[in-house]
Amino acid sequence: MPDLQTHTRTCNLCEAMCGIEITHDQGHIVSIKGDKRDPLSKGFMCPKAVALQDIHDDPDRLHYPMLKTPQGWEQISWENALNEVASRIRNVQAKHGKNAVGIYIGNPTIHNLGSMLTLKPFLSALGTQNRFSATSVDQLAPMLVALKMFGNQTLFTVPDIDRTQMMVCLGANPMASNGSLMTAPGFKNRVKALQERGGKLVVIDPRRTETAEIADQHHFIRPGTDALLLMAMLHTLFRQDLVNTANLSSHMQGVNIVKNMVAGFTPQRVAKATGIKTKEIRQLTVDFANADSACLYGRMGISTQAFGTTTNWLITVFNALTGNLDNPGGVMFTRPAVDLPGLANLLGQGGSFNSRRSRVHKYPEFGGEFPAATLADEMLTPGKGQIRAMVTCAGNPVLSLPNGKKVEKALGNLDFMVSIDFYLNETTQHADIILPPTGPLEHGHYDLALNMVTVRNTAKYSPALYKPMPDSRHDWQIFNELTRRLQPLSPLKWAGGELQYRLIKSLGSEGMLDLLLRLGPYGTSPDQLSELQKALVKLIYKRFPESGLSQLLDVSPYSRHTHRQQHNLSLKKLQQHPHGIDLGPLQPALPERLATQGKSINLVPKLFMQEINRLQQQLDQKTKLSPDAFILIGRRHLRSNNSWMHNSQRLVKGKNRCTALLHFSDGERLGIRDGDPVIVSSSVGEIELPAQLTDDIMPSVISIPHGWGHHRSGSQLSIAQQNAGVSINDITDDRSIDAVTGVAAFSGQLVTLSTTRIEKNVVRINDKRIAATSIP
Incomplete structure (x- = not known):
C-alpha cells in the first residue's frame, strides 16, 4: 500500500495565493487540491496549481549552471559560473x-521569498x-498614484x-486572474456571496x-476612453450633490479643484467617445454613490x-469622493504580518519618481x-552609458516587452549576458x-509582496x-x-559586505523571515510588557x-x-x-x-493635472477608423x-487559445470566417x-x-514549441507610451487586419500562396 502523506502550501504561480494540499507517496505527487482550511482561499484552487508538479518534473528544466560555447551549451560548476x-x-x-x-527583473521574483x-x-x-522590471510592464501606474496621493508607492488600495x-470592475478580469493587486482567490464565490447579500457586480x-x-x-x-468615463462620473457626483467626504474631510485636500477640472466633461459629451449612453453613465454613478458601500x-x-x-x-479620486476610501466595503489598506509599506515609511523609502531620466x-x-x-x-543606441551587458x-522580455523583435535583436548584440532562470527560453x-x-x-515560501494586496489579512508559511x-x-x-563577488574588496575581513554575506548565509531566507515576523505588528505579544512600558507606548x-x-x-x-x-x-508558530493564520478583515x-506631508491625501497632484488638457483633446477628437483598422487589446x-x-x-491542452477575437460584424464586413488565418499588422511588425x-x-x-510566441529557435521548451502561438508584442509599438511615466501603452494601439500579404513576388490570399505575376 502507498504511504500517502499531505503537504500543505500556498501556490505561488500567480497572485491568487491559493492554499493547496499536495498528496504524495514519498515525494511522488498523487494529487493537488484546494485546502479547505486555508483562511484566504477556503478550498478554492485554480487550474494553474497542478503546474507545480509539471514544473518540478519538467525534463526541460535546468538544474546546473550552463555556459554557451561554440559547440553549444555545456554544464559548468557553480564556483566557475559565479x-x-x-x-x-x-x-x-x-x-x-x-x-x-x-538588469531586468521578471514578475515571478515577487513570488519568491x-x-x-x-x-x-x-x-x-x-x-x-539601468534597472528595469515587470513593474513598468503592468503596475507602475497604480504605484505612482499611491506615491503621489498617499506618500508610499506600495500603499495600495484593495x-x-x-x-x-x-x-x-473597469478593465479588469478577476475571473481569469483571481485578482491582480487584489489577491482574492475564489473570486466567483466571493461574487456569489456579494449577490446573495443583495449587492451587485458591474463590469x-x-x-x-x-x-x-x-x-x-x-x-x-x-x-482607451476609461479616463473620460471617470471624468463624467465625477462630473455627475458634483452635479447631483453626491460627493461624500465625511470620513476623510479633515485629511483630504483638493475637492474644489476636482469639481472645477471635471466641469467640461459632461456625460452627454463623453457618451459618444466611450460608447456608453448618457443615462447609463449617470445611473451607474448614482447607484455607486447611494450604495451602503462600494468599490x-x-x-x-x-x-x-x-x-x-x-x-x-x-479611480482613487472617485472612491474617495463617494466615501468609499478606507471604509469597510470600499477600498482599504492591508496590515500584513511583515509590513513592507510601514517599514518603507519608517526608513524614509516610500518611493521616488523622476529623480533622473533615461539616456x-x-x-x-x-x-x-x-x-x-x-x-x-x-x-542598441551607441554612446556613453549604452548597456553592453545584461542580467535577467x-x-x-522578448515576449513581455513591446516590440519584441527589437528586444531580441538588442539582446543578441550584447557583450555579455547572464540569466538567473531555470528555463532556456526565448530570452x-x-x-x-x-x-x-x-x-x-x-524551497520554503512566504508571500512578502502579495500580502500587501490581499482582501483579508492572513499569514502562512510553506516548507519545501x-x-x-x-x-x-x-x-x-x-x-x-x-x-x-561584486562588492569592492575590503582590507578588513569582517567589514561591510563580508559581514552582510556571512549574516545572510547563516540566517538563510527562513531565518530572515523569522526575524521580520517577530518584529512585525503581529509579533511578540504586547502582554509581555510591564504596565509602565504599556503606558509609555x-x-x-x-x-x-x-x-x-x-x-x-x-x-x-x-x-x-x-x-x-x-x-x-x-x-x-506559522x-x-x-x-x-487569519489576522482579520481589513481595518481603517x-x-x-x-x-x-501633514498626513493628508493629495487628491490633485500637479503631475496628474497636466493630463487634463490631453483628455480634453481626446474628447474633442473626431477620428474615424479605416475599414481595416482595429483597436488592439490583450487577453488573459x-x-x-x-x-x-x-x-x-x-x-496548454485543448483548443487553441492564441486566437484573434473579432466581432461577427467585422468578420462579415471583411469576409473572414471563424478559424480563418488573419494577418495583424502594425508599424513594427505583423x-x-x-x-x-x-x-x-x-x-x-x-x-x-x-505570453505566446514560442516559435523562436534556440529555446528548449518542448511542449511550448508544440503550442507556439504568436507574440502580441511583435506588433506592439514601443514608442506608444503613457506620457506621464513612459510605460508602454499595450492596450489601445491601432493595428490593421487583412487576409492578404505580399511577400516578395508572392501574394497570399486566404492563406493560399499565389504568384503575383499570375494575378491580372
Missing part, C-alpha cells in the same frame, strides 16, 4: 562604467542605474469585496470577459494604455527603475551563462516539499554569492503621533492597530499552523498610514499567466493567427492573448 559572471560584469563596468550593465530578501543587496553591489454592496470592458459573464451588468467601452477597481486594461496613470488616479528617450525613473519600454534602445532574473537563449535556481517545491538536488542553489544563495502615540517613534511602533508588535490581537507570530488605517486566460506556464501539457468570431467583443476591436 566567478565568471562577476569577472565579466566587472570587466564591462571597468571599461564602460557602472551603467554599462543593465529568497529573491525578495536578497535582491536589494545585489542591486546595490551591481551599482547600475477592494473589500467580502463586505461591499457594489463592485465595479466595464471592451470585451464581455469571464468576469462580465457572472456580473449583474456589463457595459462595453471603447479602449471601484481597475487593473491591466486601464494600467497599460496611453492614459494609464490618469485612469488609476481618477535615450529621457523617460523618468520610478522606484530606481526606468520604464522597460526603453530597454531595447538603451542597448525570472523574466522573458535566456541569448545569455552566455544561465544560473538556474531551485524550483517552487524545493522536496530536498533540492545535490549541488543546486536557491535564488537567495545565487544573489548572495554574486553580491559578495500610549504616551508616544498620544504626544508624538507623527514621529519616527510612532512609525516604529506601527510596524512592531506594539502597533496601535493590532495590539488587541495576541498572535505572537514567528516562523515556528509552522505549527500549516493552513495559515488613515491618516496614520499616510506618509505625505485562467490557465495562462506567464510564458513559462506554456511548457505544462495540462495547461503576426498571423486564427480568427475567432464572437459577439463578446466590440466592433472594430481585436483581442489577442499575451
Whole structure:
C-alpha cells in the first residue's frame, strides 16, 4: 500500500495565493487540491496549481549552471559560473562604467521569498542605474498614484469585496486572474456571496470577459476612453450633490479643484467617445454613490494604455469622493504580518519618481527603475552609458516587452549576458551563462509582496516539499554569492559586505523571515510588557503621533492597530499552523498610514493635472477608423499567466487559445470566417493567427492573448514549441507610451487586419500562396 502523506502550501504561480494540499507517496505527487482550511482561499484552487508538479518534473528544466560555447551549451560548476559572471560584469563596468550593465527583473521574483530578501543587496553591489522590471510592464501606474496621493508607492488600495454592496470592475478580469493587486482567490464565490447579500457586480470592458459573464451588468467601452468615463462620473457626483467626504474631510485636500477640472466633461459629451449612453453613465454613478458601500477597481486594461496613470488616479479620486476610501466595503489598506509599506515609511523609502531620466528617450525613473519600454534602445543606441551587458532574473522580455523583435535583436548584440532562470527560453537563449535556481517545491515560501494586496489579512508559511538536488542553489544563495563577488574588496575581513554575506548565509531566507515576523505588528505579544512600558507606548502615540517613534511602533508588535490581537507570530508558530493564520478583515488605517506631508491625501497632484488638457483633446477628437483598422487589446486566460506556464501539457491542452477575437460584424464586413488565418499588422511588425468570431467583443476591436510566441529557435521548451502561438508584442509599438511615466501603452494601439500579404513576388490570399505575376 502507498504511504500517502499531505503537504500543505500556498501556490505561488500567480497572485491568487491559493492554499493547496499536495498528496504524495514519498515525494511522488498523487494529487493537488484546494485546502479547505486555508483562511484566504477556503478550498478554492485554480487550474494553474497542478503546474507545480509539471514544473518540478519538467525534463526541460535546468538544474546546473550552463555556459554557451561554440559547440553549444555545456554544464559548468557553480564556483566557475559565479566567478565568471562577476569577472565579466566587472570587466564591462571597468571599461564602460557602472551603467554599462543593465538588469531586468521578471514578475515571478515577487513570488519568491529568497529573491525578495536578497535582491536589494545585489542591486546595490551591481551599482547600475539601468534597472528595469515587470513593474513598468503592468503596475507602475497604480504605484505612482499611491506615491503621489498617499506618500508610499506600495500603499495600495484593495477592494473589500467580502463586505461591499457594489463592485465595479473597469478593465479588469478577476475571473481569469483571481485578482491582480487584489489577491482574492475564489473570486466567483466571493461574487456569489456579494449577490446573495443583495449587492451587485458591474463590469466595464471592451470585451464581455469571464468576469462580465457572472456580473449583474456589463457595459462595453471603447479602449482607451476609461479616463473620460471617470471624468463624467465625477462630473455627475458634483452635479447631483453626491460627493461624500465625511470620513476623510479633515485629511483630504483638493475637492474644489476636482469639481472645477471635471466641469467640461459632461456625460452627454463623453457618451459618444466611450460608447456608453448618457443615462447609463449617470445611473451607474448614482447607484455607486447611494450604495451602503462600494468599490471601484481597475487593473491591466486601464494600467497599460496611453492614459494609464490618469485612469488609476481618477479611480482613487472617485472612491474617495463617494466615501468609499478606507471604509469597510470600499477600498482599504492591508496590515500584513511583515509590513513592507510601514517599514518603507519608517526608513524614509516610500518611493521616488523622476529623480533622473533615461539616456535615450529621457523617460523618468520610478522606484530606481526606468520604464522597460526603453530597454531595447538603451542597448542598441551607441554612446556613453549604452548597456553592453545584461542580467535577467525570472523574466522573458522578448515576449513581455513591446516590440519584441527589437528586444531580441538588442539582446543578441550584447557583450555579455547572464540569466538567473531555470528555463532556456526565448530570452535566456541569448545569455552566455544561465544560473538556474531551485524550483517552487524545493524551497520554503512566504508571500512578502502579495500580502500587501490581499482582501483579508492572513499569514502562512510553506516548507519545501522536496530536498533540492545535490549541488543546486536557491535564488537567495545565487544573489548572495554574486553580491559578495561584486562588492569592492575590503582590507578588513569582517567589514561591510563580508559581514552582510556571512549574516545572510547563516540566517538563510527562513531565518530572515523569522526575524521580520517577530518584529512585525503581529509579533511578540504586547502582554509581555510591564504596565509602565504599556503606558509609555500610549504616551508616544498620544504626544508624538507623527514621529519616527510612532512609525516604529506601527510596524512592531506594539502597533496601535493590532495590539488587541495576541498572535505572537514567528516562523515556528506559522509552522505549527500549516493552513495559515487569519489576522482579520481589513481595518481603517488613515491618516496614520499616510506618509505625505501633514498626513493628508493629495487628491490633485500637479503631475496628474497636466493630463487634463490631453483628455480634453481626446474628447474633442473626431477620428474615424479605416475599414481595416482595429483597436488592439490583450487577453488573459485562467490557465495562462506567464510564458513559462506554456511548457505544462495540462495547461496548454485543448483548443487553441492564441486566437484573434473579432466581432461577427467585422468578420462579415471583411469576409473572414471563424478559424480563418488573419494577418495583424502594425508599424513594427505583423503576426498571423486564427480568427475567432464572437459577439463578446466590440466592433472594430481585436483581442489577442499575451505570453505566446514560442516559435523562436534556440529555446528548449518542448511542449511550448508544440503550442507556439504568436507574440502580441511583435506588433506592439514601443514608442506608444503613457506620457506621464513612459510605460508602454499595450492596450489601445491601432493595428490593421487583412487576409492578404505580399511577400516578395508572392501574394497570399486566404492563406493560399499565389504568384503575383499570375494575378491580372
